[in-house]
Amino acid sequence: MTDVMQTASGANGAAAGELLQVEGLSKYFPITKGFLRRVIGFTKAVHDVSFTLANGETLGVVGESGCGKTTLGRTILRLYDMTAGFVRINLDEGQLDVGSLTPEERKLFRRRAQMIFQDPFASLNPRMNILETVGEPLLVNGVAKGTELEQRVARIIEQVGLRVEHLRRYPHSFSGGQRQRIGIARALVVNPRLVIADEPVSALDVSIQAQILNLLQDLQQEFHLTYMFVSHDMSVIRYICDRIAVMYAGRLVELGPKDELLDRPRHPYTALLLAAVPRTAKGSRGKRLVTAGEPPDPSNLPTGCVFQERCVHVQDICREEDPPQVSMSDRHFAACHFAKDLSLDGITVAPVTLST
Amino acid sequence: MSDTGRGDLLLEVRNLQVHFYLFEGVVQAVNDVSFDVHRGRTLGIIGESGSGKSVSAQSVMGIVPSPPAKQLAGEIRLHRATPDGGIETVDLGRLDPRGQEYRDVRGGEIGMIFQEPMTSFSPLHTVGDQIGEAILLHIPDSTPQSARERTVDLLRRVGIPRPDRAVDAYPHELSGGMRQRAMIAMALSCDPALLIADEPTTALDVTIEAQILELIQELQDDLNMAIIYISHDLAVVGGVADEVMVMYLGLVMEHADAETIFDEPLHPYTRALWQSIPKIDGPLEQLVPISGNIPNPFAVHKGCPFYARCTERIQGVCDESPPPVLEPRQGHTVRCFLYADDVDLASNGATGD
Numbered sequence: 121m122t123d124v125m126q127t128a129s130g131a132n133g134a135a136a137g138e139l140l141q142v143e144g145l146s147k148y149f150p151i152t153k154g155f156l157r158r159v160i161g162f163t164k165a166v167h168d169v170s171f172t173l174a175n176g177e178t179l180g181v182v183g184e185s186g187c188g189k190t191t192l193g194r195t196i197l198r199l200y201d202m203t204a205g206f207v208r209i210n211l212d213e214g215q216l217d218v219g220s221l222t223p224e225e226r227k228l229f230r231r232r233a234q235m236i237f238q239d240p241f242a243s244l245n246p247r248m249n250i251l252e253t254v255g256e257p258l259l260v261n262g263v264a265k266g267t268e269l270e271q272r273v274a275r276i277i278e279q280v281g282l283r284v285e286h287l288r289r290y291p292h293s294f295s296g297g298q299r300q301r302i303g304i305a306r307a308l309v310v311n312p313r314l315v316i317a318d319e320p321v322s323a324l325d326v327s328i329q330a331q332i333l334n335l336l337q338d339l340q341q342e343f344h345l346t347y348m349f350v351s352h353d354m355s356v357i358r359y360i361c362d363r364i365a366v367m368y369a370g371r372l373v374e375l376g377p378k379d380e381l382l383d384r385p386r387h388p389y390t391a392l393l394l395a396a397v398p399r400t401a402k403g404s405r406g407k408r409l410v411t412a413g414e415p416p417d418p419s420n421l422p423t424g425c426v427f428q429e430r431c432v433h434v435q436d437i438c439r440e441e442d443p444p445q446v447s448m449s450d451r452h453f454a455a456c457h458f459a460k461d462l463s464l465d466g467i468t469v470a471p472v473t474l475s476t
Numbered sequence: 477m478s479d480t481g482r483g484d485l486l487l488e489v490r491n492l493q494v495h496f497y498l499f500e501g502v503v504q505a506v507n508d509v510s511f512d513v514h515r516g517r518t519l520g521i522i523g524e525s526g527s528g529k530s531v532s533a534q535s536v537m538g539i540v541p542s543p544p545a546k547q548l549a550g551e552i553r554l555h556r557a558t559p560d561g562g563i564e565t566v567d568l569g570r571l572d573p574r575g576q577e578y579r580d581v582r583g584g585e586i587g588m589i590f591q592e593p594m595t596s597f598s599p600l601h602t603v604g605d606q607i608g609e610a611i612l613l614h615i616p617d618s619t620p621q622s623a624r625e626r627t628v629d630l631l632r633r634v635g636i637p638r639p640d641r642a643v644d645a646y647p648h649e650l651s652g653g654m655r656q657r658a659m660i661a662m663a664l665s666c667d668p669a670l671l672i673a674d675e676p677t678t679a680l681d682v683t684i685e686a687q688i689l690e691l692i693q694e695l696q697d698d699l700n701m702a703i704i705y706i707s708h709d710l711a712v713v714g715g716v717a718d719e720v721m722v723m724y725l726g727l728v729m730e731h732a733d734a735e736t737i738f739d740e741p742l743h744p745y746t747r748a749l750w751q752s753i754p755k756i757d758g759p760l761e762q763l764v765p766i767s768g769n770i771p772n773p774f775a776v777h778k779g780c781p782f783y784a785r786c787t788e789r790i791q792g793v794c795d796e797s798p799p800p801v802l803e804p805r806q807g808h809t810v811r812c813f814l815y816a817d818d819v820d821l822a823s824n825g826a827t828g829d
Contacts, residue, residue, distance in 0.1 A: 184681035185652070295769045296525075325524040326708055327785075330752040330765035352681065355711075359754035359763065396683045397756040398711040402739055404757070406715020410686045414651055467757050 138210060139314060139346045140173035140196070145205035147188075147195045151419055163419040165191040167370040168205070173314070178340065178347040180361030180378075182354060182393070184415055188370040189350045193316040196348070197233055209233065211313060231261050234307040238319035240299030244291040250277065251287040254306045263310060272309060279342070280305045281335060297328035301335070308339065316348045321356060333360055354397050358382060358467075363451070366390045369426040370418050376452030383466045386446070386454035388431045391464035425457070433462055485555055486669055486702045487513040487536065492550030492569075494531055494540060501774040505531040505545070507726040513670060516696065518703040520717025520734065522710060522749075526773050528726040529706045533672045536704070537588055538573040538581075556585050556669065584614045587663030589656070591675040596659060597647040603631075604643030607662045614666040630661040634691060653684035660691065667699060674706045689716055710753060714738055722746050725771065725781040728801075732808040742810045744788045780812070788814060 146169070148162040166188040173179055181189045194200050196207050198218055207218035211232050216225050234257075237243040244253055254273045258264045264272055274284050280301040291299055300320060307315055317336065321329040337360065340347060351357050357364055364381045366374040366389065374387040385391045395409035413430040422428055425438040437457050446459035456462070494506040506528040513519050523529035534540045536552055552568040571578045590596045597606060607630060608623040618626070624643065631639035634657040636650075647655055656676065663671060673692065677685035693716065696703055707713050713720060713734075720737040722730045722745065730743040741747045751764040768785040771777070779795040780786070786794065793813050802815045 184683065297769055325770060326710070326753055327524055327749060327766040328769070329754075330763040331767075333754070334763060334765055353754075354682070355754040355756045358756060358760065392683065394756070396686045398686075398715045399757050400711050400714065400738075400755045401758045405734075405738060406711070408686050408715065410690045411683060412687070414653055414684065 137175050138172050139175045140210075140348075141206070141208045142172070142196060143170045143206045143208075145169045145192070145195060145207060146203045147191050147200055148203045161419055164370045164421065165418060166195060169367075169372045170205075171365060171372065171375055173346055173348065175313075175346055176340070176344055177362045178349055178360055180357035180364045181348060181350045181367060182352065182357045182364060183367035184352060184393075186369075186415060186418060187367040188418070189352075189367050190318055192367070193235070193318055193348060193350050197235055197316055198229070199235075209314065227261055231257075231263065231310040232312050233314040233316070234310065234312040236300075236303055236307050236315060236317040236320045239323045240296055240303050241323070243303055244299055246291050249288050249290050250282075250302055253291070253302060254309055257306060257310045261310060273305075276305045276309045279339065280308070281331075295328075296324050297331055300324060300328075300332050304332075304335070304339070308343065308345075311343070312345070314346050314348070316350065318350045319352070320349075322351065322353065329356070336360065354393060366393065369416050369421060371426055371455060373427065373456070374454040376448070376454075380448075380452055381466075385464045385466050386448055386452070386459040386462070387427075387456045388433050388462065388464060389427045390454075391466070392430070394467055395465065425455075433458060483517065484515045485512060486515050487555070488551070488553040489532070489536065490551045490553075492532060492535060492552065493548040494528075494535055494545055494550075495548055496544045497546060498544050503773045504726050504776070505773075506535065509550075509723070509726070509728055511721055511728070511731065513702045513704060515669065515702050516700045517718045518696070518705055518716055520713035520720040521704065521706045521723060522708065522713050522720060523706075523723035524708055524770060526725060526770055527723040529723050530674055532723070533588075533674055533704055533706055536568065536670075537586060537672060538568060538571070538578045542573065554581065554585065554670075556581075580614070583610050583668075584666050585668055586670045586672065587666070587668035588672040588674065589659050589663045589676045591678050597655065599647055602644050602646055603650070603658045604628075604645075607631075607658070607665050610662055610665045626665070627661070630665055631658065633695075634658070634661045634664075635687070636661075652680055653687065656680060656684075656688055657691065660688070660695070664695060664699070668701065670702045670704070671696075672704045672706070675708070676705075677712065678707070678709070685712070692716070710738075710749065711755070722749070725773075725777070727781060727811060728809075729782070729812070730808075730810045732805075736805075736808055742804060742808070742815060743812050744786045744814070745782045748785075748787065790814075 145166060147166040148164050150159045151161040151163060152158060153160045169192060181192060183189045195202050202219055209216050209218060213228060216229055218229060221229055251270065251273055254277065255269045258269050258272060277284060277287065282298060282301055321332050324332060339345060349361055361378055364376065364378050365372055366387065368389045374381065374390045381390065385394060392411055398406050398408045411430065416422060416426060416429060424440050425443045428434050428438045443455045443457045445453045445455050447453045490510050492506055492509045496503040496505055509532050511519060521529045531540060535547065547569060550569060554566050554568055555563050556566060558564050604624060604627050607627045611623040611626050612618050628639045628643050631642050636642045636654055636657050650658060677688050680688060705713060705716050717734045719733045721728050724745050730741065730746050741750060748766045752766050754763060766785050771781065779797055780799045783789050783794045790813060799811050799813050800816060801809055801811045803809050804815045
C-alpha cells in the first residue's frame, strides 16, 4: 500500500481541491460478427473526454440516450475497463490511478467511489433484507461486521429517512422512493468521496422525485460528497448541479458553470437541447423548439463534427475537421469551430408568479 | 368527418368505477371518474402511478383485463358518425369487449398509442403487416394491395424517411422515435375520431419527444381528432392539452382548462405537485417535496385519499368522509372540502352524484 501513500497534492500536479481528473478517456465496445466473434468495428461510446471534479461540487452530465453518459460514469468507476485515457482520484489516503489499480488500491477505490443506480426495482436483490443489502459493501470490503456493521447500517438508514424497524424487511415491501433511499444508503455506508448517480430519480413518481433530490443535497452537505449526476432531464440537472457537461455521440461537447451554460450556451447542440424542453412559465407554457433529425450511430460517426447533420450553423470545415475545444474561460469550453462567433439562445429566466 | 364540427361532443364518461379483484385484495383503480371529450380538442390526464389514469383510458378502449377487473358502475357514451351523416350514440360500457361491435370501435373510431413502442409491436411481423392488418379489418373493401399502399402513405405522413422500405422493416430495425411514429401510423390507420395517447413520449428523448408531439398536433388539426393525452409530465401536458384533469388514487381531484390548472390550481395536490417538480425556466427555487408516499393500492380510504400527505387537511373532516366535487368557478371542478361553503353541507353530498 506504500505506493498509494503519495500526498494528494504531489503527484502529477493535481491542483488542491480537485477530487477527480479525467483525461482523454475513451471507451469503445467491439462489434463482433459470426461464430468466431470476429471484430468488425467499434462503437465509440465515449471518445476523448477530459474534465476535472472539484471536491464537494455536483457535475451534471446530460445528453440523449446513447450519448455515452452512462458509459462515462461506469468507466470512471471501472465497471468497464477503459480503452484509452486516465482517471485519477485524489483521496486522503493518496492519489489513485484508476486505470491500473493494485488489488489493495482497488479495495480502497471501491469504498471511496460509489454508484447510485436508476431503477430501484432492479438494483436491489429481492432475497436480501435491508440490513444485508446495505451491510454488504461493509462486509465485502472488510470494513465492519457483526454489531458494528448493524450499528453503521442503522445510522445510515436513519440518515436517508428510513426507520430502524425496516432493517429486517425485504425490498418488495417498499415503495419506489423508499427503495431508492435504500440504494442511496448502500452507496453511502462505506463513506465514499465520489458518488456517481445514474438517473437516480428518473424511475420515480413526480411527487417522490423532489424528496430524493433534496435528500441527495442534504447528504452532500453532511458527508462532503462530490457528485457526478447523470441525467437526461435538463430541469433536474438545472436544479441540482453546479456545473453541466453536455454529451453528444460519445463526445463532451460543452462543459461550463450552470448559470453561464444555461444563460448563454456555446455549442449549438446545448442550445438545441435547452430549446427542446417544454417551458413552464406563464405566457410561454409548453413552448419548445422542434428540430428534425436524430443522433448519429455511434459505430458509424461522420468525419468532422459529430453534430454536423443536425446543426443549423454547419459550415464546410465542420464536415472536414474535428472541432477544437474552444475555451470561453478556464471553466467553460465548447467543442465547436464557431463557439466564439455564434450567439445562441439559452434559457431566459422570466419572472413568474407562482400561485401558492 | 366533414359533417362533424370542432368542439362537438364525442365521448362522455360518467361516474366510471373500475375495481380489480386480486388475490391480495381489491384495488379501487378508478372511482367515480367523469369527463367529456370534444372533437378536435385535447384532454390531458395527469397522474402518478396508481392514479387510475391508464385504467380510465383503457376502459374507454375496452381493453381492461376482466377478470380481474370489473366495471362496477358508469357509462361510456360514444357519439359516433354514421355512414349516412348522422350521429348515433353507443354506450361502450354495455358492449361485450370481445364482441364484433366493440372490435369495430377499437382501432376504428378510437385509436390508441402506448408508451413503449417496442413492446406494443410484435417483433415477428413487419411494421407494414401489422398496420395493414388493422386496415384490412376496419376499412371495407380493402385488399392486401390497397392496405399496403395506404400503409406506405401513413408512414410517409408520420415523417418516416423512405416509407416504401420502412413498410417491410421489422420493429427492431427502427429507432425509438421511428417506432413511435410507426405506432402513431397504426393508430391513425382508420381515421379515428378519438386518439388515446398513454404516455406516448415517456420513453423518448426530449428532442424526439418534441417531434412526436408536433406530429400529433398536426394530425389533430388535419383530421379534427379528439385526443386524450395521458402523462405524468406536467410541462408536456401544459404544451398539448386544452383542458386538464388531475387524478390521484382513482379519483379526479381537479378538472379545468389548461391555463387555469397551471396558473390558478385549487386542489392542494395539484398545487403541491406544481411546487415539487424541477422546472427549466423561472427562478430557481428550493423544491417543496410532497411528504410521504403514494398509499398502498389496497388501502381503503374513508375520507380523502390525499389526506395523509396534504398540508391543508382538516382533521375530523377530510379523514371522515369522502370530499365532495365542487365547482367554485364555472368549468373548474375540485374534489376538496376546502372549497365547501359549509363543511356539514359538503359532507352530505360527498359520495358522488
